[in-house]
Amino acid sequence: MSIFTKIINGKVPCYKIAETENFFAFLDINPNTKGHTLCVPKKEVDRLLDLDEKTYNGLMNFSRKVGLALEKTIECNRVGMSVIGLEVPHVHIHLIPMNHLKDMSFTSKVVMTDEEFTHLAKKIQINFIDL
Numbered sequence: 001m002s003i004f005t006k007i008i009n010g011k012v013p014c015y016k017i018a019e020t021e022n023f024f025a026f027l028d029i030n031p032n033t034k035g036h037t038l039c040v041p042k043k044e045v046d047r048l049l050d051l052d053e054k055t056y057n058g059l060m061n062f063s064r065k066v067g068l069a070l071e072k073t074i075e076c077n078r079v080g081m082s083v084i085g086l087e088v089p090h091v092h093i094h095l096i097p098m099n100h101l102k103d104m105s106f107t108s109k110v111v112m113t114d115e116e117f118t119h120l121a122k123k124i125q126i127n128f129i130d131l
Helices: 003-008 053-073 113-127
Strands: 016-019 023-027 037-041 076-081 095-099
Touching: 003 023, 003 037, 003 113, 016 053, 016 113, 023 053, 037 053, 053 076, 053 095, 053 113
Parallel strands: none
Antiparallel strands: 016 023, 023 037, 037 095, 076 095
C-alpha cells in the first residue's frame, strides 16, 4: 500500500484540497512553491500510462479543476504540471504554481508552517468548490 493510499484512507494526515469519488488532491508537504499540490487517482496504479482511459481522462479533468482553483488562490504566471512517478509507486500529478522555470526543478523548496499549510488548503478548497 503506497503512502498516497494511506493518505486517501485517512491513515496518514494531509492538507486536503479536494476529493471526488475517484480522485484526491492534497498539498505537497515538501513543496517547490506555495500551493504545490498532488492529484492522485484513488485506485492505486504505479504508472500513468497504465491507467485505463476513463481514469486517465478523469484524472486530467480533476487536475485541471484543481489547477484553476490554484490560479484563483495563488498569484502566479501559470500552474505547471509534472508527472514523474519515481518517488512513490502511485500515479500522481504535481501542480505547481510558477513564476519561473526553476519553480519546476524540484531542487528549491519552500518551508511552510502547519498553520500556513492549513490556511492555504482552506483557501484553495473554497476556490475549488466555487468552480
